[in-house]
Amino acid sequence: MVTRDRIIVGLDIGTTKICCLITEVNDNHELEIIGFGVSESKGLRRGLVVNMEQTVDAIKHCVEDAERMAGIRIDDVYTGIAGGHIQGISTNGVIAIKGDEITPTDKKRVIEQAKDFAKPASMEIIHILPQEFAVDDITGIENPVGMAGSRLEVMVHIVTSSIAAVSNITKCAQKAGLGVSDIVLQQIASAVAILTPDERKLGVILIDIGGGTTDIAIFDGGSIRHTAVLALGGDHVTNDIAVGLRTPIAEAERIKIKYGHAIAANVSNDEQIEVPSIGGDSVSTVSRRILAEIVESRMEELFKLAYTEIRNTGLADQASAGLVLTGGASPLEGVTDLAESILHMPVRVGLPRGVKGLVELVRDPAYATVVGLCLYGASKSPYTYKPKGPSFFERILQWFKGIF
Ligand SMILES: Nc1ncnc2c1ncn2[C@@H]1O[C@H](COP(=O)(O)OP(=O)(O)OP(=O)(O)O)[C@@H](O)[C@H]1O
Ligand SMILES: [Mg+2]
Incomplete structure (x- = not known):
């Protein structure tokens, strides 16, 4: 039972x-x-x-x-959140220690202090992810409780979301008759199902390519160092195919999944595919390479945006375990090779x-x-x-x- x-x-x-x-x-x-x-x-x-x-x-x-x-x-359900409104900020909190040793209350107090930063009134904090603590001059501490010292500092990654976005998700669940136990940033949820503890410790980048968004998370030393959401995903590729090959969205989606390739140079010019017209009354023949060129240009844009985002954090060189791709759009043929060539690191697709x-x-x-x-x-x-x-x-x- x-x-x-x-x-x-x-x-x-x-x-x-x-x-x-x-x-x-x-x-x-x-x-x-x-x-x-x-x-x-x-x-x-x-x-x-x-x-x-x-x-x-x-x-x-x-x-x-x-x-x-x-x-x-x-x-009740656990549900996720994503979207361009999500902001990830790395900040710190500092408190003075009065007793002989650091207590669990001090640990809580310093994390509370880190929350105290200027954020717009329309945003709320959804995650506070402590990265490491420092006691006086000693840095890199995982848990400071029990240590002696006079100054306790914590480095945290704070994730904020639009209050309206959180409230809309909660309302949808409630209208469907469900309570919400918690709302989790989507790439944090994906990371726990995809990354190994060793990857997180060594340093790794997770990119979840969905339909409407691409969610990024960077891990190092076991902690989350950076999160970002790009408003670009697999559906943009489908739209480009629909426009470029003048075919309905549903056909573009089917063609992408069956024949799509992220590297046009790896597709023979001779290979032909059938593309139904928008009215549905005719079918034209197009080189698969043309399709791959459309797919490649959008995927290249996506990986270049991701690369800029990752480079700007200064954490790219710490990712010794490379890049892990996941999300519905990650099984696209040639995607790991394209990502490797743009991000200059080893890439795998994670299940x-x-x-x-x-x-x-x-x-x-x-x-x-x-x-x-x-x-x-x-x-x-x-x-x-x-x-x-x-x-x-x-x-x-x-x-x-x-x-x-
Ligand atoms: N075999 C495949 N090859 C390429 N793309 C695929 C394949 N299967 C699915 N996709 C694409 O994956 C995307 C959907 O991914 P996913 O299910 O992760 O998105 P989602 O969770 O609904 O959206 P989001 O996370 O962006 O809100 C669609 O754009 C779809 O076309
Ligand atoms: Mg998704």
Whole structure:
């Protein structure tokens, strides 16, 4: 029998799809998939809700499918947020220590102090991610509690979001009959499902290429150093194909997935593809290389923007573990080679992991965020800790607990 408080649900409200993943903490303290549903998303633009009714309908639809598969009703979900309004700021907090040693209260107080920075009234803080502490002259401390010193400093990465964007996501979930346990930055959720602890420690860059947005997160020394959201994704490639080849959006999408290539020079000029016309009454033949040229120019723009963003942080050289691509648009043929040539680092495509059960359902980079949302929820559950360990899953959870 399913115990309700062992149920953790992720709801990823994306620009092209909305998906609901129901997981249960099993007797081995692992997270097991028991239900999954996906529906088409039409109510979002560039990661933001623009049509509430359509979004609520799509949420209800995928939640019902997932509930039917799991054979249970769900109440609360962990959901994500993205969009151009998201800002990541690295800042610090400093306090004086009065006692003999640093207490957990001092640790909380210095993090509170770091929150005290000028932000517009329309923005709210969604994450405070401590990176490291410094006690007097000693830097690079992971946990300062118990140490002696007179000055405690914390370096943090703060993620802010538009208050309206958070409220719209919460309202959509509520109108679909769901409570929101927490809202997580989408690339933080994806990161936990995709990156290994070693990659995060060595330094790694995660790029989640979705439909309407591309979400970036940079990790080093186990902590998040930088986050950014680019308002560009796979749907822009589809639009370019529709305009360039004069074909309907749905055909452009199908052609992109079947024949798209990110490096035109690697596609033979002789290979021909059939392209239906906009009216649907004729079909023309086009060289696949022309298609690849359209795809390449948009993907090149995307990776160049990402490169500028990453270069400007000064953290690019620290990413010894390279770049990991995920998100629905990452399986595009030739994408890793193109990314390697523009970002000058080794690139791999990451699939979500860390869950058990019906894993085949989510073995696609498009589901990195929803799997990560469940793992995030699991890090808050008292049922996920085994007395003996640490397993791969526990290491993920420990890391998550540590950063939040
Ligand atoms: N095999 C494929 N090759 C290339 N692109 C693909 C492939 N499969 C899906 N895509 C593209 O992936 C994109 C959708 O990705 P994803 O499902 O991660 O987006 P989303 O989560 O709905 O959107 P966002 O995160 O931007 O709000 C679409 O643009 C789609 O065309
Ligand atoms: Mg997404």
